[in-house]
Amino acid sequence: MTEFKTWDELSELEQLQSTFSDASKDAYGSRIRNVSDENWNNVEWLKAEIDHFSDIIRHNMISEKEREERAIAQVEARLFELINIGAKDRETAIRWFLNGETDMDYVSYLYGIPYGYLEKEAV
Numbered sequence: 001m002t003e004f005k006t007w008d009e010l011s012e013l014e015q016l017q018s019t020f021s022d023a024s025k026d027a028y029g030s031r032i033r034n035v036s037d038e039n040w041n042n043v044e045w046l047k048a049e050i051d052h053f054s055d056i057i058r059h060n061m062i063s064e065k066e067r068e069e070r071a072i073a074q075v076e077a078r079l080f081e082l083i084n085i086g087a088k089d090r091e092t093a094i095r096w097f098l099n100g101e102t103d104m105d106y107v108s109y110l111y112g113i114p115y116g117y118l119e120k121e122a123v
Helices: 012-028 043-084 090-098 104-111
Strands: none
Touching: 012 043, 043 090, 043 104
């Protein structure tokens, strides 16, 4: 049976290997597994790669925030249009926008808006 160690029981190398694995997943969506033994056991190489992953993660977060802001602006523009063509208020415009869809997670995914963005106001 495999014995598990706590974080503090891991060596610096083992901690870096674990961090590398998690950071590669955060940066690229999957864990990098084709690392040579030489690099996998090199503390300095792992530290440099983790720093590189951190830059990618930071860039991805900024890009995602920008995409989300554009998506919100598009949904808000559509709600404004619906109010202009007859929805009596924002709540009605949201109902019209949803067009009977009740799965708010799907709506959020479909339009690229944050989960729960319209939920507070949807009836």
